[in-house]
Amino acid sequence: MIEMNIKGLMVDPITNMPIIILRDPEGQKVLPIWVGVFEANAIALQIENIQTPRPMTHDLLRNVIQDLQAAVEKIVVCDLKENTFYALIHLRTPGGPVAIDARPSDAIALALRTRAPILVEEKVIDNAKTVDFTNEKQDNDRLQQWLESLDPDDMGKYKM
Numbered sequence: 577m578i579e580m581n582i583k584g585l586m587v588d589p590i591t592n593m594p595i596i597i598l599r600d601p602e603g604q605k606v607l608p609i610w611v612g613v614f615e616a617n618a619i620a621l622q623i624e625n626i627q628t629p630r631p632m633t634h635d636l637l638r639n640v641i642q643d644l645q646a647a648v649e650k651i652v653v654c655d656l657k658e659n660t661f662y663a664l665i666h667l668r669t670p671g672g673p674v675a676i677d678a679r680p681s682d683a684i685a686l687a688l689r690t691r692a693p694i695l696v697e698e699k700v701i702d703n704a705k706t707v708d709f710t711n712e713k714q715d716n717d718r719l720q721q722w723l724e725s726l727d728p729d730d731m732g733k734y735k736m
Contacts, residue, residue, distance in 0.1 A: 577652060577695040578605060582684070585620055596684060598653075598696060605701050607653070609661050615681035622688040634685040641690075645670050648692040651683035656703045 583599040583606070594616030598607040611619075618634050620626075631639060641648060646669040655662040663683040667674045678686075687694050 577697055578701065580605070580607065580694050580696050582619070582623065582688075582694070585616060585623065596681065598694065605696075607696055607701050607704055609653070609680050609684075611679075611681035615679070615685060618685045619681065619688065622685065634682065634689055637686055638689045641667065646674075648686060648690040649673075650693045650695055651678070651680075651687045653680050653683070653694075653696040653700055655697070656700050661700070 578600050580598040580600050582596060584597040586595055586597065587593070588595050588610065591610070593610050594613060596609045596611055596616070596619065598609065599605065618632055621628065621632065622634075628635075638648075646667045649666045649668050651663055651665050653661055653663045661680045663678045663680040665676045665678050665683050665686060667676065684694060686692070
């Protein structure tokens, strides 16, 4: 497994869908994960340290986990099947360890709120390199070129 950090949150210029860009600390491995608008918003709020007047869903989940004397140990992006990423939230509970199936976007939003590490199985990174995330070969090639040419200064320029 490879520990990764959120390098940026941006909008795919082809599909107009938000993308979380994960990158290892050395900058050698990058994993783009397409997410929904609401999940991107939850992640953006936390990245930018914006407080909401009432708990958002991921804040509620963090509070429930804490109130049950459990803790998020880590989240793991563990699989990629049919262009869909899968994740597990690993909890330490009084009854022992528990792993809960989750969408990566929800797991990442929770990890940000609990300061838990974000890990990615190496096979997911390898498999993501060969996946066609668009239906059109031309769009997929353009998207690949765009991802490879990303400037670090452009990262995080995500607006809701």
